[in-house]
Each structure stands twice: as structure tokens, then as C-alpha cells.
Amino acid sequence: MNENKKKIWITGASSGIGKALAIKFATNGWQVAVSARRESLLQDLNKINSNIHSFPLDVKDEFKTKKVFEYIIEKFQTLDIAVFCTGIHDPNAEKKLSSETIRQIMETNFFGTLNCVMATNNYFKEKKSGHISIVSSVAGYRGLPAASGYCASKSALISLAESIYFDFKRHNVRVSVINPGFIKTPMTDKNKFPMPMIKSPEYAAEKIFIGLTKKNVFEIHFPIAFTMIMKLLRIMPNWLYLLIASKGISKIKL
Numbered sequence: 001m002n003e004n005k006k007k008i009w010i011t012g013a014s015s016g017i018g019k020a021l022a023i024k025f026a027t028n029g030w031q032v033a034v035s036a037r038r039e040s041l042l043q044d045l046n047k048i049n050s051n052i053h054s055f056p057l058d059v060k061d062e063f064k065t066k067k068v069f070e071y072i073i074e075k076f077q078t079l080d081i082a083v084f085c086t087g088i089h090d091p092n093a094e095k096k097l098s099s100e101t102i103r104q105i106m107e108t109n110f111f112g113t114l115n116c117v118m119a120t121n122n123y124f125k126e127k128k129s130g131h132i133s134i135v136s137s138v139a140g141y142r143g144l145p146a147a148s149g150y151c152a153s154k155s156a157l158i159s160l161a162e163s164i165y166f167d168f169k170r171h172n173v174r175v176s177v178i179n180p181g182f183i184k185t186p187m188t189d190k191n192k193f194p195m196p197m198i199k200s201p202e203y204a205a206e207k208i209f210i211g212l213t214k215k216n217v218f219e220i221h222f223p224i225a226f227t228m229i230m231k232l233l234r235i236m237p238n239w240l241y242l243l244i245a246s247k248g249i250s251k252i253k254l
């Protein structure tokens, strides 16, 4: 292991945005620890770039998450950035309101991410440097149809990132949140509605790489033309948002 190289841990790295981000950092000379449940896909990444190292993990398992982080520190010695990109969403499963479905989504998206934050908590605070970045979504700005669990989990992640920002700042540790618009991945391939301004995972990886390494912002969001519309919806009075959203939804027949 090259001690001089910068080091990053990325969860949710077996496909989509996390995978593209792992490749982006690795091709820029970073040592990259990748986690997700599908070990063979993580090992394939190591074949693409030997800077990528597989640490399989189900983030729902709090104990295992702590152990995996310990293995990463054992192997890497240090860590500069942790990006928590794990997420699940299936709009078809969410068409029908189900507490079981919502609970499963919260377990992975919110509590799974929280498990990762807690695993790194003492390490970064004792080191008095580093950066935790949480992948949320513009879906966390407002409640959207057929996404009660997903929107709730992403909204909770934005609030979590904002709250822990102050705590980690006292220890000189940066916290940021990543809010992408539509990105073409296995997750969005399930969507049956038109996805405005959809971008590739490589586009997302480029924006995230710049946001994490070259800018000192709290929120990394893209594509700007789309996220600005979502930000406008976020600050609208509820009655106006609900009116506009209802009209839009009736057109796309969700």
C-alpha cells in the first residue's frame, strides 16, 4: 500500500454512481476501498483498476460495518474521505403504501448510512481531519408520489448531514451532502416515467469528484439546471407546490 496516496472509502460501489465514482478516484491515483453486498462486482472493479480494493458489506449490519471499517484502516493505515452512496428505491414497489416497504428502505438508506457514519465517527474525530459525504437526493427536498419511503429516507439523510456538520466541524472534520438529479443507473432503469435532464454515472462521478476534492461546499448538487428547479419547488409555499406537482403527476400518470 502506497502511504503517500490519498485514500477514500465508497459504499454502494458495485454499480451506478458509486461504481463510476470509485473508477474516477482510482484513475486519479487515489487508493479506493469499495463496499456493497455483491462481492464479485467489487472484485471486477479491482480488475479494472488495481487501486480499487474490495470490502464487501451489508450496511444494515451495524457490527459488520464497524468491523469492515477496521479492516479498511488496517489495510490503508489512513483515510481521507468516506462517501456513503448506498441506496435502494423501486417506484413500482412504492406505488402501494406499505409500512414494511418503507421500513426496509429506511433500514438501508437511512440506518445503513448512519451505521457507516458511526463506524467512522471516532476515527475522524481523533484524527482531527477528514471528510464524510452522504449521498442523498433532490428527492429529499419534497415529498414526491410513489416514493414515500425513498423521499423520507433522503430527507432524513439531508437533515442528518446538516445536524452532524456542526459536531464534526468542532473536530476539524468536513461533512457534505450529495444531491444528484436523475442519473442513469440500475436504480433509475426501473422508472417508467420520463426523467428530465438525465445524466450518465460518469457525469455524476465527475461532478462529485470536483465537489469533494476541489470545492469546499456543503451541498454538491447536479445537474444545476434541474436541481435549481427542485430547489425552487422546495422553497415554494406548500399549496403552490402541491398544486403544481398534482398537475404534473396527472400528465405522467404515476
Ligand SMILES: NC(=O)c1ccc[n+]([C@@H]2O[C@H](COP(=O)([O-])OP(=O)(O)OC[C@H]3O[C@@H](n4cnc5c(N)ncnc54)[C@H](OP(=O)(O)O)[C@@H]3O)[C@@H](O)[C@H]2O)c1
Pocket: 011, 012, 013, 014, 015, 016, 017, 018, 035, 036, 037, 038, 039, 057, 058, 059, 060, 085, 086, 087, 088, 089, 108, 112, 135, 136, 137, 138, 179, 180, 181, 182, 183, 184, 185, 186, 187, 188
Ligand atoms: N440514480 C439516480 O438518479 C440517483 C439520484 C439521486 C440520488 N441517487 C442515490 O445515489 C446512490 C446510488 O444509487 P444508484 O443510482 O447508483 O443505484 P444503484 O446502481 O442501484 O446502486 C446502489 C448501490 O447500493 C448498494 N446497496 C444496496 N443495498 C445495500 C446494502 N444493504 N448494503 C450495502 N450496499 C448496498 C448496491 O450494491 P449491492 O446490491 O451489491 O449491495 C449498489 O452498489 C443511492 O443512494 C441513490 O439513492 C441516485
